């Protein structure tokens with residue numbers, strides 16, 4: 001697209017030429033820069049042409065597609081109550097609005113369209129560039145909607161091909177799932193969705209869990225931030241080297257003794273050279289070299305081998321990369337199959353995702369050295385550098401028995417996507433150990449390394465910067481490239497790529513220790529079950545982390561680890577007050593509440609699933625470096641004396657606790673009209689509500705309440721009824737305050753507007769409405785966090 005392009009609606013009568021010049025300039029500049037980048041790499045072409053990835057007449061199309069900008073894609077969170085409503089909004093509101101917008105040179109923007117191979121139309125793709133989306137007025141509403149719904153977890157931006165591995169993992173709500181290399185978490189989000197697939201507004205909490213792990217502590221915190229949006233009590237985020245993920249003893253079922261942990265499903269979405277992402281990581285065109293794949297092979301084998309140990313017999317293991325390179329793909333698969341000696345098999349998944357076009361895995365491939373020479377066998381490498389090459393880089397002699405054709409290769413020109421490789425395994429028998437030292441010296445460099453079944457690592461991988469490489473023509477750039485594969489870790493997800501604050505919602509996050517608010521002295525006293533989560537000195541795994549002067553574990557980023565999770569005993573005094581105040585059922589599983597110990601100052605009660613509790617209370621849970629777990633359900637508040645319970649409901653966990661509230665003492669049921677009043681300003685006074693609602697409000701004591709609205713069936717833009725809307729509210733002396741963060745509130749407003757087909761209350765112009773609010777109702781109430789608002793409301797004159 002050229003520099004000075006204007007765009008307009010296709011309908012000539014509605015030609016829209018009013019995109020402002022600044023927008024056009026920026027758009028033009030961005031694209032011009034993109035166009036200027038050289039998208040050629042002779043070594044890349046030579047290497048992949050030799051691999052016979054596809055019929056030769058297709059190769060040019062493959063290269064051409066790689067040079068095109070990647071369409072943007074996003075997924076609707078299928079497990080969410082609003083999923084169907086969101087789908088309707090896309091189809092009924094945005095597709096018509098965004099159809100036939102064209103540049104004046106005739107280039108048409110296609111309306112967003114569903115990825116035809118993704119189930120239930122829950123994944124969509126569009127070709128509007130990021131710049132255009134943000135700047136052009138035609139797309140402003142769509143952009144704002146995307147950002148808002150992403151912020152509250154109803155949709156997730158994710159590259160299309162990156163959605164495939166979790167789908168093929170076939171996760172069920174009762175499964176224990178390990179995501180070995182999880183950050184920034186786009187696949188973790190999909191796994192969580194599968195765990196919550198059957199969620200209703202009932203008391204049932206899925207029996208399964210997801211352990212999302214990443215070796216890089218900083219990235220692990222990004223993962224926490226991203227997964228918080230999903231509001232699940234079934235998630236545990238850990239920080240381990242995946243190839244030595246600890247094999248802790250756990251009771252996975254009530255009736256059994258603790259046994260080494262085994263997962264029903266394991267995802268090994270390993271770090272890779274990432275040439276499948278060339279369409280968006282365009283700098284890779286320049287940097288690509290054969291060296292990075294060779295350097296990563298060994299670590300990839302080790303991670304997958306550990307995954308094979310940790311999956312149950314009969315369970316499923318998925319290996320994936322965003323690379324085309326057979327030494328990172330089929331060669332890794334072949335080596336791990338060899339090590340598992342018949343206890344692992346590749347599954348034929350050709351009948352799954354039938355509309356997804358794919359190529360079979362390769363059964364033969366070539367290894368090229370850094371100077372572009374093909375080495376037909378390990379012995380062909382220069383004797384001085386042989387040690388730099390793993391023997392397992394080459395196809396093994398029994399390659400035809402391995403069914404490598406069952407692997408999946410997705411090429412960009414098939415579906416206008418990035419590239420991906422996926423292998424699905426079933427474990428068919430126990431694997432007692434994966435000795436990497438082999439009789440036939442298959443992995444030449446791993447002389448002593450053994451990862452035992454229980455996860456004790458006796459020797460650990462060395463820093464990959466010392467990884468295999470032919471140094472005949474040594475240069476720094478190649479070392480750097482290996483580092484890219486390792487620490488920048490090319491990922492097909494979109495989350496990390498966005499440094500745009502508008503696209504990463506600014507979620508208040510207690511999980512980041514440096515951001516913690518100082519809590520008042522805790523009332524959570526006596527009787528705690530303490531789960532010490534401090535790393536023991538025995539741990540031998542290679543870590544990117546170090547101890548600080550106080551002996552506290554710190555990540556690269558200087559962030560200290562969470563230290564403890566403390567489960568409350570069911571007869572805890574605060575819990576008794578909470579249970580009686582909110583009329584919680586006697587069957588409420590109080591033993592699933594935990595607090596985090598920070599010098600005994602806690603103001604938040606977290607809730608976890610039973611499976612997470614089993615994990616955290618296992619005899620050697622201390623070996624698990626847990627970064628984050630639990631859903632915030634109740635937060636302690638400074639309240640006036642007349643308020644009987646100082647814990648307010650937290651929006652994060654309200655869906656978990658609401659079904660257990662048996663009495664109506666702290667519940668107010670209202671109508672859409674009341675909801676509109678509630679959303680129309682920050683702290684609406686009682687008299688603004690319907691008379692019936694006003695009476696209810698006057699009859700209820702000051703404090704936190706649950707506000708429930710059943711949306712009417714008929715609505716202008718939707719044929720789907722909204723699920724019941726359940727909101728935590730602070731009932732002040734004379735006004736109400738929705739206990740939502742700004743972005744949650746905004747998302748709710750948008751949803752209600754879309755549903756009703758009209759703006760809410762006096763909010764035709766949201767800015768104007770905000771101004772009105774501040775001048776009329778809450779002069780001194782800043783638009784701030786829910787906590788601050790509650791505080792102010794409680795001291796209202």
Ligand SMILES: C[S@@+](CC[C@H](N)C(=O)[O-])C[C@H]1O[C@@H](n2cnc3c(N)ncnc32)[C@H](O)[C@@H]1O
Nearest residue numbers: 181182183184185186187215216241242269493
């Ligand atoms: C391809 S990215 C994963 C993308 C992620 N699965 C997603 O869908 O969002 C690879 C991740 O592996 C992590 N990683 C690299 N080496 C690792 C190791 N040895 N153990 C665990 N994680 C590792 C990196 O920090 C990086 O976040």
